[in-house]
Amino acid sequence: MAKPAPAFTCAECGASHKKWAGRCDACGGWNTIIEEAPLSTGPGARSLGAMRGRTVPLTQLSLSEPAPPRTVSGLSELDRVLGGGLVPASAILVGGDPGIGKSTLLLQAAAQFARAGLPAVYVSGEEASAQIRMRAQRLGLADAPVRLAAETNLRDILTTLDAERPALAIIDSIQTMWVDQVDSAPGSVAQVRAAAHELVSFAKRSGTAVILVGHVTKDGQIAGPRVVEHMVDTVLYFEGERGHQFRILRAVKNRFGPADEIGVFEMTGAGLSEVTNPSALFLSERNTPVPGSAVFSGIEGTRPVLTEIQALVAPSPLGTPRRTVVGLDAGRLSTTLAVLEARCGIPFAGLDVFLNVAGGMRVNEPAADLAVAAALLSAREDIALPADTVIFGEISLSGALRPVSQTENRLKEAQKLGFKQAIIPSRTKAGNTAGLKLRQMADLTAFVEDIFGSPKTP
Incomplete structure (x- = not known):
């Protein structure tokens, strides 16, 4: 039996290639082409239609279901961008320039959700727990019931989250997560895609809302494969100029609310404060x-x-x-x-x-x-x-x-x-x-x- 030919796919745009190349001709991305395991096509292979699987239940389009429950954080600008609050089992991706205030925003959000009664876990792959505590003291959040962890091994993180079953888990950031089953360095296309898939699957399986922090490229796009943005339910961009005090949280994708909604914040010495009337x-x-x-x-x-x-x-x-x-x-x-x-x-x-x-x-x-x-x-x-x-x-x-x-x-x-x-x-x-x-x-x-x-x- 002839050996199946290898298949190569661009992780950015999904274009197929006959052989590996450093640059994708379709989208222009560098180091985005990865080898995919080909489907078996030999004489002994069985088609999917020949295999007996379980029957998938079908429902009517006209069936009415209640709206998903939401938890309000108390940060009205964040709740507005999320579509009215945090939805259980949702996966949210937050991207922004380095130093723009992503970690500050999410630490404040975790503290507000925890004070509202949601068990929250903050996992950082970039900072030690002591550094996060220092930031919380500076923001006046030291008394918030948020549990911290500093870890990059995704297997250990998922085991901990399975045992704790929090209502909210914040992963800062997805580019620092390491999946031991993938043979590549953290931050690579394969690692980011595998880590995002595991975390999104955990959110849907356990009912925990997961917020992923993503780095951005020099073009302002979230680094890594674009398939990550397709996996999650909501994609938020935290925008602003470094020398300016205003910060804008913009929803570019939201399955539970309107897209292109914005929340306006002002960076102060005590963290991010809400701007209820941005026009003024x-x-x-x-x-x-x-x-x-x-x-x-x-x-x-x-x-x-x-x-x-x-x-x-x-x-x-x-x-x-x-x-x-x-x-x-x-x-x-x-x-x-x-x-x-x-x-x-x-x-x-x-x-x-x-x-x-x-x-x-x-x-x-x-x-x-x-x-x-x-x-x-x-x-x-x-x-x-x-x-x-x-x-x-x-x-x-x-x-x-x-x-x-x-x-x-x-x-x-x-x-x-x-x-x-x-x-x-x-x-x-x-x-x-x-x-x-x-x-x-x-x-x-x-x-x-x-x-x-x-x-x-x-």
């Missing part, structure tokens, strides 16, 4: 109106959030002008500049363009297009926009302004913070906005003429 915090340093500043009313999950978009336009001494973007998609900036030049006749050639979202916030929705254009034009023309104006709307390639979703929630948040008028696309159903003046624009050309008049030449 992001706009707190905005005093007198200055050129290049526009207020955008966005939606993050189910929450409306107002942020300040800042732009700076200056003559460039370089042959190729710079385009620097922080907190926004660089592709959206390029598209907005092209539409301004092609549809409105406003060139940005020979000008450096710098764009930033204040407060370390990241904006991903197309509704920010009109606010970005307003900030760019305000900086270019050196004309400050009115301080009591909020702007949102999507710009199409033809220059038309398109309505966006949840307009009423955006306007209510702006009205609550004292804004008097809003610039929005025409044909927008605004609902009840008493006390808020609406200026509706059909296209970008009408917006430029109404707000800035005739643009000057650079």
Whole structure:
């Protein structure tokens, strides 16, 4: 019988290869191709259909089941991102840059859940138990009934968790876990995948909620195989700038609640404190109106959030002008500049363009297009926009302004913070906005003429 040919699969994208290579041609990942054990295809092999297994029970789609029970931690921002609280037997992956505060957040969460009556275990593969106790004393959590362990051997960890059966287990981090059945170093693709599979299986089997901490790459993605993100129920990213006190916990996947929900925290000397009104915090340093500043009313999950978009336009001494973007998609900036030049006749050639979202916030929705254009034009023309104006709307390639979703929630948040008028696309159903003046624009050309008049030449 001929020996089955080996199969090689990329752990990042799942692409198949005939032989091993250092780089995957499909996704470009390095050292992600691993050998998979091939299925037996010889004469003695039996198909799965020929084997007798147990009958899987089937249910009706229309069958109604109660919502999964949840435990509220007391950290309202964390509970919001989780979809209303912690679900038993759930697997949660938390990623973020080094030093951003992941361990601090999870230690505070473990203390809150333990005080709420959930037996919690915190297992660290990076720090000794004494170091975790020092952090807990600094955060004022030394009296919390959280049990600690410093271990990297996954077999010993699972044996301990099987014996203790806590309601919550935090593993910090998944890249430090070592599975003795896998012949590779901790942190490798095979080790991370095997460790995550064992921990997720334990969560489903025992009913323990497991939170995994994951390191991120320089691109901001969680290190290791992407299959880990598919295994878990919830994927959270802890974002923020090192030199800024604001931290944002963002859900990018959640089987028990809405995705793209955010929780806002502020890093203080006593740990992370919740920010219940992020709009007011992001706009707190905005005093007198200055050129290049526009207020955008966005939606993050189910929450409306107002942020300040800042732009700076200056003559460039370089042959190729710079385009620097922080907190926004660089592709959206390029598209907005092209539409301004092609549809409105406003060139940005020979000008450096710098764009930033204040407060370390990241904006991903197309509704920010009109606010970005307003900030760019305000900086270019050196004309400050009115301080009591909020702007949102999507710009199409033809220059038309398109309505966006949840307009009423955006306007209510702006009205609550004292804004008097809003610039929005025409044909927008605004609902009840008493006390808020609406200026509706059909296209970008009408917006430029109404707000800035005739643009000057650079």
